Amino acid sequence: MEEPNQSVAAAASSADPTVGLRAVVALYRLAETLEALQVRNARNKGWSWQEIAEALGVSKQAVHKKHSGRV
Structure with a gap:
């Protein structure tokens, strides 16, 4: 039986x-x-936010806008 993620992939x-x-x-x-x-x-x-942005390969503004309300 395949793992769920393998079958989705x-x-x-x-x-x-x-x-x-x-x-x-x-x-x-x-x-x-x-x-x-x-x-x-x-x-x-x-x-x-800058460290997270660098790890994700996006701008600080982008990651802050997307996630600041969630944290």
Whole structure:
């Protein structure tokens, strides 16, 4: 039996667009959830918005705008 994330990853490359696009959405939602979790983790450990932005490869303004209300 495949792990759930492996089956989603495999589905993302499906020749069936319905299957592939649903898998893309699932992966996107997972990535968004993990990003929010890790930003919250970093902020709780005292990381600055600049440090988080550098780790994510985005601007400080972008990460602050996206996550400041969540933390």
